[in-house]
Amino acid sequence: MIGVALTILRKDLLLELRTKESVPAMALFTVTVYVLFHFGLDRDSLDGELASGVLWVTLLLAAVIGVSRLFAAEREQGGIDALLLAPVDRTALFLAKATALFIYLMALELVAVPAFALLLLGPDLSGAFPELPVILLLANVGLASVGALVSALAVEARARELVVPLLLLPLLVPLLIGAASATEPLLRGDQSAEDLGRFLGLLGAYDAVFVLIALAVFDFLLDD
Amino acid sequence: MYSKGIRPLSIAAVATTVVALALVFFYAPEDADQGFIQKIFYVHVPMAIVALGGFVAGGIMAIKHLRTGERSWDMRSYVAIHMSIILGAGVLATGAIWAKASWGHWWVWDEPVLVSFLVVWLLYCVYYPLRYSIEDPDRQARYSSVFAIAAGAFVPINFLAVRLAEAYTHPRVLSQTGGNLPGEMRLTFLVSILAVTLLFVTLWKLELASKHASMQLKRLRRRLEAAAT
DSSP states (O other), X not given: OHHHHHHHHHHHHHHHHHHOOSHHHHHHHHHHHHHHHHHHHXXXXXXXXXXXXXXXXXXXXXXXXXXXXXXXXXXXXXXXXXXXXXXXXXXXXXXXXXXXXXXXXXXXXXXXXXXXXXXXXXXXXXXGTTHHXXXXXHHHHHHHHHHHHHHHHHTTOTTHHHHHHHHHHHHTHHHHHHHHHHHGGGGSTTOOOOSHXXXXXXXXXXXXXXXXXXXXXXXXXXXX | OOOTTHHHHHHHHHHHHHHHHHIIIIISOOBTTTBGGGGGHHHHHHHXXXXXXXXXXXXXXXXXXXXXXXXXXXXXHHHHHHHHHHHXXXXXXXHHHHHHHHHSSSOOTTOHHHHHHHHHHHHHHTHHHHHHTXXXXXXXXXXXXXXXXXXXXXXXXXXXXHXXXXXXXXXXXXXXXXXXXXXXXXXXXXXHHHHHHHHHHHHHHHHHHHHHHHHHHHHHHXXXXXXHO
């Protein structure tokens, strides 16, 4: 099963490397949203709650793009039938897709977080280490599992473009609360990590619940 | 098959609702702090509890559907979620009225229970576009069930998260039912919960029976048309 998952993952990453459809679009989108926030808030630099909120809302909105593109190649070029005809365990498919999304998100954040520090963030980002990468990592696990589940749920729906953001964003509210609250003290002037354990615990619990649910129900999606 | 027991159930629902309303207006003492407006509590809280119960029940029925493969369980799950969404609209409306009366604003963000409820309600509203944009009936039932299960599990984790994020200002009724409610209020509250639950179950059964009947009618029409041609 792991072998099958790795094969699908390799295919997805290769496709992404060749076509560059998801990650560059997501990165471009985040920078555009920073510009929008700059004008919308009419602020040159942000810190604390505002900075953490802008960063996380932007990342979640960029994740929506990644999620709606997750099965795009299969759908547009008809590969999904071949994939489903092959004796591929659905769990392997879920693992591959969630891992692909996880890698996209990590790649995106390598661009989006420094860009945020450069364009909008007031305090220096160096004070946010090593806590921020841990928060990003935990949030990405949750985003990847919920994202893979939602994109598989929406793959058969006619109103796909509508269903993905409407379904994904409310599901991500607990994740946003955990991630934004944990990040907020790190982006303040007097950088200190307060209540970090509580919110990391929340993110961890969220990840565990949704990985398990996705693994349990994924068998019933993408049938025939 | 779904209409069995609807008559006694409806009578019981109407009777308990009448008793509950009578208790609310004539028996329960007026709140010393908030006065008359506090009585909306006997509508708001039971509706919220029953709506959340309905969402979770929808998830459990969806699990049954995926386990057994019987379409009737998907129908039950769908109708439970449908009824809960309608109740949920009522919860948000009465919550806003109560908030306006006791805090002076139609919406207060530092009230975790109401905010969590809004998030849950928004999520469940996507059930309709998801369900009705899938054409194949088998697939529609399966995907809807997967949604119902994921959303059902989301309900508790969302309440936990919002509570962690906000200050504790909402009157926490459930955990304190035995604690701070005086006897008359508690009795009225419990009767109100019973009334809303019975109402929910009655409406759920009625809607199921009507859906079942219209599906059968459609099937018969199709057969008639096939026979005529």
